[in-house]
Amino acid sequence: MAKEFGHFINGKRVGGESDRFQDVFNPTTGEVQGRVRLADRSDVARAVEAAQTAFPEWAATNPQRRARVMFKFRELLEKDMDNLARLLSQEHGKILPDSRGDIQRGLEVIEFACGIPHLQKGEYTDQAGAGIDVYSMRQPLGVCAGITPFNFPAMIPMWMFGVAIACGNTFVNKPSERDPSVPLRLAELMMEAGLPDGVLNVVNGDKEAVDALIDDPRVKAISFVGSSDIAQYIYSRSAAENKRVQCFGGAKNHLVILPDADMDNVVNNLIGSAYGSAGERCMATPVAVPVGEKTAQTLVEMLKPRVEGLRIGPSLSEDSDLGPLVTAAHKARVSNYIQTAIDEGQECVVDGRGFKLQGYENGFFLGGTLLDFAKPEHKSYHEEIFGPVLQIARAANFEEAVELPSKHQYGNGVAIFTRNGDAAREFARKVNVGMVGVNVPIPVPVSYHSFGGWKRSGFGDTNQYGMEGVRFWTKVKTVTSRWPDDIQGAEFVIPTMG
Numbered sequence: 001m002a003k004e005f006g007h008f009i010n011g012k013r014v015g016g017e018s019d020r021f022q023d024v025f026n027p028t029t030g031e032v033q034g035r036v037r038l039a040d041r042s043d044v045a046r047a048v049e050a051a052q053t054a055f056p057e058w059a060a061t062n063p064q065r066r067a068r069v070m071f072k073f074r075e076l077l078e079k080d081m082d083n084l085a086r087l088l089s090q091e092h093g094k095i096l097p098d099s100r101g102d103i104q105r106g107l108e109v110i111e112f113a114c115g116i117p118h119l120q121k122g123e124y125t126d127q128a129g130a131g132i133d134v135y136s137m138r139q140p141l142g143v144c145a146g147i148t149p150f151n152f153p154a155m156i157p158m159w160m161f162g163v164a165i166a167c168g169n170t171f172v173n174k175p176s177e178r179d180p181s182v183p184l185r186l187a188e189l190m191m192e193a194g195l196p197d198g199v200l201n202v203v204n205g206d207k208e209a210v211d212a213l214i215d216d217p218r219v220k221a222i223s224f225v226g227s228s229d230i231a232q233y234i235y236s237r238s239a240a241e242n243k244r245v246q247c248f249g250g251a252k253n254h255l256v257i258l259p260d261a262d263m264d265n266v267v268n269n270l271i272g273s274a275y276g277s278a279g280e281r282c283m284a285t286p287v288a289v290p291v292g293e294k295t296a297q298t299l300v301e302m303l304k305p306r307v308e309g310l311r312i313g314p315s316l317s318e319d320s321d322l323g324p325l326v327t328a329a330h331k332a333r334v335s336n337y338i339q340t341a342i343d344e345g346q347e348c349v350v351d352g353r354g355f356k357l358q359g360y361e362n363g364f365f366l367g368g369t370l371l372d373f374a375k376p377e378h379k380s381y382h383e384e385i386f387g388p389v390l391q392i393a394r395a396a397n398f399e400e401a402v403e404l405p406s407k408h409q410y411g412n413g414v415a416i417f418t419r420n421g422d423a424a425r426e427f428a429r430k431v432n433v434g435m436v437g438v439n440v441p442i443p444v445p446v447s448y449h450s451f452g453g454w455k456r457s458g459f460g461d462t463n464q465y466g467m468e469g470v471r472f473w474t475k476v477k478t479v480t481s482r483w484p485d486d487i488q489g490a491e492f493v494i495p496t497m498g
Contacts, residue, residue, distance in 0.1 A: 003034035010050035011197030027093030027324040030362035039205035044212035047201040051170035054198030072193035089315040091179035106158030113166035138474040140168030150176035163469040235459035246460035250384040251412030258418035273441035334387030341380035406432035412453030
């Protein structure tokens, strides 16, 4: 019997008021394995109300006690890792080792949040003036919301609610309706860790739920990860409602290969970063930029057999390289982009559209595809494909290799592979992209730095997690204090510290 998913509000799973549902598929078999109830405005209002009610007591809880909840949650998460990974793989399609990596990268931000007693400290200046002290404090905002994508149903919710809740906020997560199990289970684990009712809520839904969060004045901040068009919509509407907002959109990450690079190392890294998770990640590497014709020819010759030999299997596989795409609609979208690229004049070195996995012929599988001679004017190069497709955009020289990612509409991540330290340093300094890897194909920063792209990959002024996350989920209050021992006369000019 197919499972039915509702919401998690005020400490327990609930059904919700809406009579709208969406199917949840098993990408490996193509079968419907459940359905999720799509929240209406009343469901969202109940979640926000629960968070609003819980906020005063949680905000007043000292940071060490909040950190203890995070420590316990970390422990429970590690114990439940295998179960969570299976839930994730069965709904998303990524293979089990990749699902465990998804959870692990979220867990690392939870570990960072365990340090909140230190991270949330303010600043203090003694004797800023005669008998005057000045100090600041970082206080929580109130009810906050996260709108999270299908491709990382564990990691990105934890990136958001981990830091937000540790800072003393309460939270409403609106995850993707395509894979609802993991966000709901994370909320249950947070309750087991000692989180009070109402501090973390989950509402499954679509645009109606998103708009309800934007329109509710009790929601003080929103963080979003997804496509750039939706990111821009949420950013514009939320800012107009005077909310604090950060929105992260699409990507078209480039991997630049200089002639001196170790090509065996390049190909090994490129295969994993381009085709891992079936390319369904914003930090994938869908564009390779070999510098010079000899480099390009060598790269294509080495890549072709590796792409043809990719091991594609069921999502619960432990030894495959990649699994199926998330839905049949997304598979069709990626296939259409491949045809668009061919129509634009790109050479299809390896075509994965005919791939079928024996025994799983109805699954949403797509083989690895390799396209050569992509150009900046091509639609397929300009837009995000989000599938197991690698395009090669040849560059004549170093300057052109810097220019390609710098001029692209997206600016999430970029990498350069070289043995030349001076070239790598110049590239990192000049390239107009938010995250740079040097001989690192997927430059996702560790949890105590921060994640964020530029241009149409990021809307807003702050990044996710790390100290940037603490700053986003708190507001600064500054106190100027004097305790006079006698009565002062009236002052009619602005006070100075001179």
